Amino acid sequence: MDFIPHTPxxxxxxxxxxxxGSLDDLFESVPEAVRLGRLLAVPESLSxxxxxxxxxxxxxxxxGAGLVCFAGGGAYDHHVPAAVRALASRGEFATSYTPYQPExxxxxxxxxxxxxxxxxxxxxxxxxxxxxxxxxxxxxxAVNLAVRATKREKVLVAETVHPHYVEVLRTYTSGxxxxxxxxxxxxxxxxxxxxHDVSAAAAAVVQSPSYFGLLEDVAGAxxxxxxxxxxxVAVSDPTAMGLLESPGAQGADVAVGEGQALGNSLSxxxxxxxxxxxxxxxxxxxxxRIAGETVDADGRRAYVLTLQAREQHIRRAKATxxxxxxxxxxxxxxxxxxxxxxxxxxxRLGELCVRRTALAAERLGALPGCRIAFGGPRFKELVLETPxxxxxxxxxxxxxxxxxxxxxxxxxxGMDHALIVAVTERRTEAEIDGLAEAxxxxxxxx
Amino acid sequence: MxxxxxxxxTRAGEEGSTPVFERSRPGRRAWSLPxxxxxxxxxxxxxxxxxxxxxxxxxxxxxxxxxxxxxxxxQRNWAIDVGAYPLGSCTMKYNPKLAxxxxxxxxxxxxxxxxxxxxxxxxxxxxxxxxxxxxxxTGMAALTFQPAAGAQGELTGLLIMRAFHxxxxxxxxxxxxxxxAHGTNPASVSLAGYRAQEVPSDQRGLVDLxxxxxxLDDDVAGLMLTNPNTLxxxxxxxxxxxxxxxxxGGLLYYDGANFNSIVGVVRPGDMGFDIVHxxxxxxxxxxxxxxxxxxxxxxxxxxxxxxxxxxVLVHDEGAGKxxxxxxxxxxxxxxxxxxxxxxxxVRAxxxxxxxxxxxxxRVAERAVLNAxxxxxxxxDSFPTPFQGTCMHEFVATAKPLKRHGVKAMDVAKRLIDLGxxxxxxxxxxxxxxxxxxxxxxxxxxxxxxxxxxxxxxxxAEAESDPDxxxxxxxxxxxxxPDEARAARDLKVRWTAE
Numbered sequence: 001m002d003f004i005p006h007t008p009x010x011x012x013x014x015x016x017x018x019x020x021g022s023l024d025d026l027f028e029s030v031p032e033a034v035r036l037g038r039l040l041a042v043p044e045s046l047s048x049x050x051x052x053x054x055x056x057x058x059x060x061x062x063x064g065a066g067l068v069c070f071a072g073g074g075a076y077d078h079h080v081p082a083a084v085r086a087l088a089s090r091g092e093f094a095t096s097y098t099p100y101q102p103e104x105x106x107x108x109x110x111x112x113x114x115x116x117x118x119x120x121x122x123x124x125x126x127x128x129x130x131x132x133x134x135x136x137x138x139x140x141x142a143v144n145l146a147v148r149a150t151k152r153e154k155v156l157v158a159e160t161v162h163p164h165y166v167e168v169l170r171t172y173t174s175g176x177x178x179x180x181x182x183x184x185x186x187x188x189x190x191x192x193x194x195x196h197d198v199s200a201a202a203a204a205v206v207q208s209p210s211y212f213g214l215l216e217d218v219a220g221a222x223x224x225x226x227x228x229x230x231x232x233v234a235v236s237d238p239t240a241m242g243l244l245e246s247p248g249a250q251g252a253d254v255a256v257g258e259g260q261a262l263g264n265s266l267s268x269x270x271x272x273x274x275x276x277x278x279x280x281x282x283x284x285x286x287x288x289r290i291a292g293e294t295v296d297a298d299g300r301r302a303y304v305l306t307l308q309a310r311e312q313h314i315r316r317a318k319a320t321x322x323x324x325x326x327x328x329x330x331x332x333x334x335x336x337x338x339x340x341x342x343x344x345x346x347x348r349l350g351e352l353c354v355r356r357t358a359l360a361a362e363r364l365g366a367l368p369g370c371r372i373a374f375g376g377p378r379f380k381e382l383v384l385e386t387p388x389x390x391x392x393x394x395x396x397x398x399x400x401x402x403x404x405x406x407x408x409x410x411x412x413x414g415m416d417h418a419l420i421v422a423v424t425e426r427r428t429e430a431e432i433d434g435l436a437e438a439x440x441x442x443x444x445x446x
Numbered sequence: 447m448x449x450x451x452x453x454x455x456t457r458a459g460e461e462g463s464t465p466v467f468e469r470s471r472p473g474r475r476a477w478s479l480p481x482x483x484x485x486x487x488x489x490x491x492x493x494x495x496x497x498x499x500x501x502x503x504x505x506x507x508x509x510x511x512x513x514x515x516x517x518x519x520x521q522r523n524w525a526i527d528v529g530a531y532p533l534g535s536c537t538m539k540y541n542p543k544l545a546x547x548x549x550x551x552x553x554x555x556x557x558x559x560x561x562x563x564x565x566x567x568x569x570x571x572x573x574x575x576x577x578x579x580x581x582x583x584t585g586m587a588a589l590t591f592q593p594a595a596g597a598q599g600e601l602t603g604l605l606i607m608r609a610f611h612x613x614x615x616x617x618x619x620x621x622x623x624x625x626x627a628h629g630t631n632p633a634s635v636s637l638a639g640y641r642a643q644e645v646p647s648d649q650r651g652l653v654d655l656x657x658x659x660x661x662l663d664d665d666v667a668g669l670m671l672t673n674p675n676t677l678x679x680x681x682x683x684x685x686x687x688x689x690x691x692x693x694x695g696g697l698l699y700y701d702g703a704n705f706n707s708i709v710g711v712v713r714p715g716d717m718g719f720d721i722v723h724x725x726x727x728x729x730x731x732x733x734x735x736x737x738x739x740x741x742x743x744x745x746x747x748x749x750x751x752x753x754x755x756x757x758v759l760v761h762d763e764g765a766g767k768x769x770x771x772x773x774x775x776x777x778x779x780x781x782x783x784x785x786x787x788x789x790x791x792v793r794a795x796x797x798x799x800x801x802x803x804x805x806x807x808r809v810a811e812r813a814v815l816n817a818x819x820x821x822x823x824x825x826d827s828f829p830t831p832f833q834g835t836c837m838h839e840f841v842a843t844a845k846p847l848k849r850h851g852v853k854a855m856d857v858a859k860r861l862i863d864l865g866x867x868x869x870x871x872x873x874x875x876x877x878x879x880x881x882x883x884x885x886x887x888x889x890x891x892x893x894x895x896x897x898x899x900x901x902x903x904x905x906a907e908a909e910s911d912p913d914x915x916x917x918x919x920x921x922x923x924x925x926x927p928d929e930a931r932a933a934r935d936l937k938v939r940w941t942a943e
Contacts, residue, residue, distance in 0.1 A: 002805035003540050003731070004812050005890040014819040014891060026814040027711055028835055029680040033718045042579040045802025048544050055796060058572050059553025064565030069556040074783060081511055090521035091527030095541050100735035101858070101868055103922040104450060106463065108736035111516070114466050117939040121502035127938050131738070133594035136783040164783050171755070171779035172601070175608055175639025203876070215496055244678070245498050258783065267549075268569050269559030269784025270594060271739035283936070289737065296931035297937050301463040302927035306938065312633035314872075317642045322633035325595035325727070327909030329735025339466050339512055343501040345477030358491050377492050398565055406560040425479060
């Protein structure tokens with residue numbers, strides 16, 4: 001099935017109209033020497049019925065999706081309300097293009113305007129863009145903004161920022177000659193900002209809740225950054241923003257985060273949505289699209305893409321970023337999700353995460369030979385240390401029906417026995433007890 | 447025929463553009479979550495100083511109002527599901543519904559990205575087959591799915607270019623791009639730490655080969671090309687271009703924005719390209735979501751494979767399994783938080799498996815047929831400055847209407863009233879009053895006949911009744927918004943009046 005409507009008569013009539021004898025004649029400008037001259041060696045066409053069976057079979061061999069999910073590290077098994085899924089999958093949103101013709105795009109533009117408002121509210125900021133690719137990309141763009149704004153090239157990154165984000169930051173900026181320095185954690189698992197020299201830095205980067213699930217001293221980081229005329233970039237979990245103080249209120253200059261948890265499914269790592277918000281004074285340095293309100297020719301409220309002179313299609317080599325396509329549909333889902341929750345629901349969500357994570361810490365920390373690394377306070381993740389190798393333990397727990405991790409040894413020296421356990425509002429006390437029991441059995445088997 | 451009705455998305459006494467925040471009433475709610483139960487006081491778990499002082503001012507609405515608000519917003523929006531979307535360079539083709547079902551399967555939708563390879567073999571096998579098929583279609587040797595969109599693919603390719611030259615002990619500074627290139631090309635070049643240098647098009651609308659030879663030297667890291675180019679013309683000197691570039695040690699980069707017109711007909715690798723990004727939301731029919739998500743996998747030739755972002759998906763023949771290879775000492779590093787836009791890749795895979803080899807070739811043939819047919823039908827009203835057969839798109843000019851005081855933008859807005867999404871206007875910059883039209887292969891002859899009739903009618907109206915063009919659109923929920931005011935009186939978030 002190829003979704004092409006042309007009948008043989010259509011082909012003939014259309015070729016006649018343009019004065020060509022065959023479909024091959026359409027490609028006369030392609031040199032003979034480079035033409036393929038055969039069909040592509042790709043799998044044969046399937047009917048819809050065959051395809052559905054094939055896809056179902058492949059999906060059935062992704063057993064990780066069926067486990068009780070205690071995995072975290074930047075991607076989380078939160079509840080996606082039925083209304084969010086139904087609305088965000090509407091074809092009018094899903095199959096539309098970038099809203100360059102505003103008269104035909106008021107729905108997407110208004111949803112993005114609402115999204116920007118909601119993200120400003122969560123992060124305590126004045127301006128947000130219409131989304132970036134993912135959390136890592138949002139961090140990169142924040143650092144690049146700081147480099148432009150301060151005309152400095154040094155970047156200080158807390159060791160407790162998501163290691164993948166830091167890897168992406170290093171890759172993205174490898175051609176720009178930035179100096180990226182890691183600030184180590186103390187025994188408490190957090191960074192002591194007063195102990196570090198921040199001078200000459202463009203940006204300091206803090207993540208709270210951190211990769212270890214702990215609350216970092218964002219206000220202290222902001223004070224240290226501002227003393228050195230650097231910008232503070234704060235990575236923040238948006239689901240914590242109903243309960244915890246916002247990065248803006250704690251002095252951050254740019255707040256970024258991963259928006260997957262806001263109504264988007266895990267989907268093996270994407271499509272997710274990068275959140276980016278900052279102060280109004282920096283709006284002309286913001287990367288990517290921004291929706292703005294205006295009026296139409298009749299004075300009616302209308303929405304458009306605005307300040308486009310920042311962007312690649314206008315400014316080309318001097319644009320604030322190369323981003324074009326973003327993650328609009330995920331941003332729309334996040335907007336609907338946040339409207340579904342409201343301030344009370346978001347606070348309840350945060351409270352459930354905190355209480356159930358505390359419960360898990362209590363139960364898992366009491367297992368023989370196990371301990372919860374670092375004292376807390378924590379939001380929805382904990383670092384569990386056991387006598388077993390963490391990679392082996394996660395594999396064994398999967399056989400007992402529980403998905404945990406990521407393991408920490410890959411990115412942190414001396415943490416081969418440590419793994420992340422994430423506890424969202426979806427996890428019940430029974431499931432937490434089940435996980436504890438599974439770990440206990442594995443410990444007994446040694 | 448009207449398009450989005452003027453009243454679309456409104457109820458009696460309500461303005462369609464009312465933000466959800468203005469529908470908020472204190473204490474109203476849509477949420478439903480478990481009771482957290484009694485326990486220790488919350489500030490035993492979180493210090494009071496870390497608790498939020500002011501709650502975020504999110505809307506408080508009932509689920510019923512929430513659903514109608516966003517349903518009505520969706521009705522104030524054009525989409526490929528609604529009708530033709532002939533935006534040049536955007537390849538807005540039909541997005542098959544079977545792909546949505548596939549991506550929604552629990553084994554894909556609910557799979558955590560940190561899940562062990564053994565728990566994700568079905569997902570990895572899907573990516574593995576898709577990886578092989580995309581390498582076959584591009585004539586490349588290896589591929590990464592990490593780039594979330596074309597521009598991220600461009601950056602990845604340019605960083606690989608940088609790593610390649612560095613591996614040979616060379617530091618090069620410039621990347622050549624044609625003057626008709628997409629804006630992402632020069633922006634990505636800057637972000638990769640290179641300097642973009644433009645080469646002009648000649649009177650054929652193609653890269654000026656002599657001008658290119660003049661700028662090529664051993665400081666040139668590479669050349670980025672879209673082929674066919676943004677004028678919809680195939681760069682017929684591609685072999686000479688590749689040879690000249692390779693002679694000075696540069697790498698040839700293929701921007702896959704226009705791949706739809708050549709899939710199954712000619713492969714970038716066979717033309718001499720070293721690096722290729724694809725836009726799966728174009729050629730492979732994944733829905734574009736109002737401007738994203740996309741997916742921009744990057745494929746490279748054999749000699750560049752070692753530089754791909756880590757980890758790389760490989761098949762372990764011995765174990766009969768797919769796995770992530772993280773032992774990549776020459777890798778440029780990670781470019782995405784996880785594995786790229788997997789859910790989009792699932793849809794692209796479903797599309798690929800649905801079409802098969804014959805279907806893919808029919809795509810290119812009918813995309814090119816539709817573009818040439820439409821160009822012919824409107825050629826008297828909107829001439830094309832460059833001669834010869836076009837590929838999947840063409841760039842016509844509205845310049846003849848200027849004598850009536852009518853611009854390309856007026857044509858675009860009037861087309862809306864006649865029931866069609868406008869083509870891309872004012873791009874590429876090398877054509878005055880440009881109308882860049884790409885009907886795609888999924889539009890029928892009748893749709894194209896109708897679109898042509900509408901465009902020809904507009905050309906006639908430009909002479910007889912230009913005011914109706916200047917006043918267009920009249921049928922949409924809003925008329926032309928004041929964009930200057932939006933930038934001047936900046937309002938980029940809702941606030942209570």
